Amino acid sequence: MKPKIHPDYHEINVVMTDGSTFTTRSTFGKPGDTMHLDIDPKSHPAWTGVHRLMDSGGQLAKFNKRFQGMSMKKK
Numbered sequence: 883m884k885p886k887i888h889p890d891y892h893e894i895n896v897v898m899t900d901g902s903t904f905t906t907r908s909t910f911g912k913p914g915d916t917m918h919l920d921i922d923p924k925s926h927p928a929w930t931g932v933h934r935l936m937d938s939g940g941q942l943a944k945f946n947k948r949f950q951g952m953s954m955k956k957k
Contacts, residue, residue, distance in 0.1 A: 890909065891909055892909075893905055894911060894914070895914070895915070897917070897919065898919055898922045899919055900925075
């Protein structure tokens, strides 16, 4: 490796959304810094399987109203 072109790789603490912590190595911050996660595998719908539809500005209601009369024909 060339000297002085790579970021410092050191140990940091990571705090999950539920408060649990672990230590890992990263280029984030300084040695001993703490990273607080906003989303992690215990809270994100992609891993938990719990999905919520957010109706932002009535867009979901508008979509449902627009396509309420459509039905799929079975052959």
